[in-house]
Amino acid sequence: MLSVGRIMEGTFGLIRERFMAVLIWIAIYLAANVAMMLAMGPMFATALDPTASANPAELLATIGPVYLLGFVVSLVGIVLYTGAMRAVLRPDAAGIGFLRVGMDELRVLGLLLLFAIAALIGLVGSMMLIMVVGAGISMGGDSPVVGGLLMLLFMLALFPLLIFLTVRMSLAFPLTLHRRKLVLGEAWRLSRGRFWTLFGAALVVSVIGMVMSLMVSTLTMGSFLFDMMQAAGDPEAARRAVEAQSGGFGQMGPMVIVYAVGNAITGGLWIALSGGSIATAAKLLVADTDDDAEAVFG
Numbered sequence: 305m306l307s308v309g310r311i312m313e314g315t316f317g318l319i320r321e322r323f324m325a326v327l328i329w330i331a332i333y334l335a336a337n338v339a340m341m342l343a344m345g346p347m348f349a350t351a352l353d354p355t356a357s358a359n360p361a362e363l364l365a366t367i368g369p370v371y372l373l374g375f376v377v378s379l380v381g382i383v384l385y386t387g388a389m390r391a392v393l394r395p396d397a398a399g400i401g402f403l404r405v406g407m408d409e410l411r412v413l414g415l416l417l418l419f420a421i422a423a424l425i426g427l428v429g430s431m432m433l434i435m436v437v438g439a440g441i442s443m444g445g446d447s448p449v450v451g452g453l454l455m456l457l458f459m460l461a462l463f464p465l466l467i468f469l470t471v472r473m474s475l476a477f478p479l480t481l482h483r484r485k486l487v488l489g490e491a492w493r494l495s496r497g498r499f500w501t502l503f504g505a506a507l508v509v510s511v512i513g514m515v516m517s518l519m520v521s522t523l524t525m526g527s528f529l530f531d532m533m534q535a536a537g538d539p540e541a542a543r544r545a546v547e548a549q550s551g552g553f554g555q556m557g558p559m560v561i562v563y564a565v566g567n568a569i570t571g572g573l574w575i576a577l578s579g580g581s582i583a584t585a586a587k588l589l590v591a592d593t594d595d596d597a598e599a600v601f602g
Contacts, residue, residue, distance in 0.1 A: 306498055306501050306585065306588050306589060306592075307501060308501055308504040308505045308508065310584075310588060311501070311505040311581055311584050311585050311588070312505060312508060312581070314392065314580065314581075314584030314587070314588070315505075315509070315576070315577055315580040315581040315584055318388070318391055318392055318576055318580035318584070319573070319576050319577075319580070322391050322402070322576075324401075325387070325391055325401040325402055326572055326573070326576050327572075328400060328401030328403070329384050329387065329388070329401060329572040329575050329576065330568050330569055330571070330572030330573075331568075331572075332380065332384060332401075332572075333384070333567075333568040333571040333572045333575070334564060334565060334568035336377045336380055337564045337567050337568050337571070338564050339373060339377070340370075340373060340374065340377060341560060341564060343369055343370050343373050344370055379413075381575075382409060382412055382413055382416065383403055383404075383405060383409055384403070384572075384575045384579075385412070385477075385575055385578070385579045386404075386408055386409050386412050386481060386579075387399075387401055387402040387403040387404070387575075387579075388402070388575050388576050388578070388579025388580050388583065389477065389478045389481050389579045389580075389582070389583040390402045390404075390408070390481060391580070391583075392478075392579075392580055392583035392584055392587055393478060393481055393482050393583050393586070393587055407484070408481055408484070411480050411481070411484075411485070411486060412477060412480060412481065414486065415476055415477060415480050415486055416477075418486075419473070419476075423466075430459075430462055433458075434455050434458055434459065437454065437455065437458065467503070468499065471495070471499055471502050471503050471506060472491075472492055472495045472496075472499060472502075473488070473491055473492065473495070474491070474495070474502060474506070474582050475490075475491040475494055475495050475502075475582065475585065475586050475589070476488055476491035477582060478582055478583040478585075478586035478587070479491050479494075479586055479590075481583075482586065482590065494586070494589045494590075494593070498589075501585075502585060505581050505585065506581070506582075509577045509578055509581050512577060513570070513573075513574045513577065513578075516569075516570040516573065516574070517570055519566075520563065520566035520567055520569075520570055523562065523566065524559055524562055524563040524566060
């Protein structure tokens with residue numbers, strides 16, 4: 305029977321049994337972090353230079369590479385996430401750190417794009433519906449306050465709906481990897497009646513991720529936050545604090561190195577926790593329904 309405990313047991317088992325793979329994911333995450341920080345250094349320098357920031361072409365020339373590198377890092381994240389799921393679903397798979405660049409990764413990317421497009425269409429449709437409802441209320445002569453309140457309630461109702469759909473369709477990613485084809489219907493079917501279990505596991509993983517991120521941020525940015533609080537009401541002091549913090553990017557100082565390493569550890573563990581948890585859930589559910597699950601998973 306699927307439970308939060310069994311999902312987390314498999315997730316932490318991944319970190320314990322595939323520790324070398326997790327270290328590889330952390331190392332790749334560290335390389336991506338360092339590359340991003342080095343690329344962001346010229347951007348911050350240009351943004352803080354009044355003469356350079358007045359030139360849109362020069363500003364664009366420094367921002368462009370950052371966005372391009374960010375896109376590449378996002379693709380690397382997909383490869384790592386797929387590798388974490390592969391470590392659970394195909395424990396005997398070859399490859400360093402269970403990493404590959406092939407059709408599995410393309411299918412996961414395609415599924416992610418499909419969900420992104422669906423979310424965009426849903427968001428645009430919802431906004432149009434809110435505008436129509438608002439216009440109808442206004443034409444009906446009702447109080448603008450009432451109309452605004454109803455629109456606010458409608459917008460708030462979209463948030464739990466988004467969470468519900470995200471949790472119900474979360475199994476699509478590991479199932480797509482397992483079946484070697486895009487899977488939507490099976491993900492919806494297997495998650496039926498198991499929303500709270502999947503949501504509970506995702507909540508545990510999210511809380512662990514937030515705590516790790518908060519620890520790294522407090523360790524590396526605590527002095528900056530303190531300086532900003534001290535500079536309350538003093539724009540010049542706040543500007544100096546921002547310049548001092550921004551100037552650290554692109555320079556491999558001790559605090560930047562600590563931030564990069566801490567963020568890499570957090571990111572690598574997050575890959576293992578998020579990818580491992582949803583893959584474990586899919587593995588347990590498929591094992592209960594497929595006759596050949598034992599032969600597939602071992």
